[in-house]
Amino acid sequence: MNPGIPAAARGNLLAALPSPAAGEIFQTLFDHPGCRIERIVSHGHASAAGDWYDQDADEWVVLLSGDAVLQFDGGDVARLKAGDWITIPAHCRHRVASTSPDAVWLAVHCCAGG
Amino acid sequence: MNPGIPAAARGNLLAALPSPAAGEIFQTLFDHPGCRIERIVSHGHASAAGDWYDQDADEWVVLLSGDAVLQFDGGDVARLKAGDWITIPAHCRHRVASTSPDAVWLAVHCCAGG
Numbered sequence: 001m002n003p004g005i006p007a008a009a010r011g012n013l014l015a016a017l018p019s020p021a022a023g024e025i026f027q028t029l030f031d032h033p034g035c036r037i038e039r040i041v042s043h044g045h046a047s048a049a050g051d052w053y054d055q056d057a058d059e060w061v062v063l064l065s066g067d068a069v070l071q072f073d074g075g076d077v078a079r080l081k082a083g084d085w086i087t088i089p090a091h092c093r094h095r096v097a098s099t100s101p102d103a104v105w106l107a108v109h110c111c112a113g114g
Numbered sequence: 115m116n117p118g119i120p121a122a123a124r125g126n127l128l129a130a131l132p133s134p135a136a137g138e139i140f141q142t143l144f145d146h147p148g149c150r151i152e153r154i155v156s157h158g159h160a161s162a163a164g165d166w167y168d169q170d171a172d173e174w175v176v177l178l179s180g181d182a183v184l185q186f187d188g189g190d191v192a193r194l195k196a197g198d199w200i201t202i203p204a205h206c207r208h209r210v211a212s213t214s215p216d217a218v219w220l221a222v223h224c225c226a227g228g
Binding site (some may be wrong): 010011012013014015029031033034037057058060062064068078081083084086087092102106108110111 | 122123124125126127128133143144146147148149151169170172174176178192195198199200201203216221224
């Protein structure tokens, strides 16, 4: 038996990009007990000065297009280009130092097992 | 405190592609209790005739480069180009009907909650 693939369960990562907005635009593509996958369209957005992400679970993120710089608490910097992926452990404080206007991310947020 | 990002936890999805081999090459990029992320380099590989994947957990997959055709038990076909993603529910029987020589996938296998 084939349960079929609902149309909502398909898409293209770089298609139907939302128009530039004041901040980043987050779109959940897949929501599951084990993980949540989202597309993030950055439009040149950066974290506010002194604003850190401090997440309860591990995150795996890849920059799909554009350029971006992640800054980690303590001083480390990751300069990313299209295709670059990085694992950000839970509670590894980080911020988005900069993104290019065409920056699009795919983020996989782990929801189980920390 | 910044625990730092180990070098092993970074990479580029389309860099250091393995040489063509007899079949597909699977590389785990991230292994977590909630999900496992892998890169699949297809090199034109297709499933053997009558050979179906029937997975116990949901899978989210995106074709990063090239072209590919997925076939579902029952007759549905999904023709994918670069950037196209699709959710394949658990026990949705499917096979890889064809891939182009430059086909590279990113697959997120859910490990919790089925």
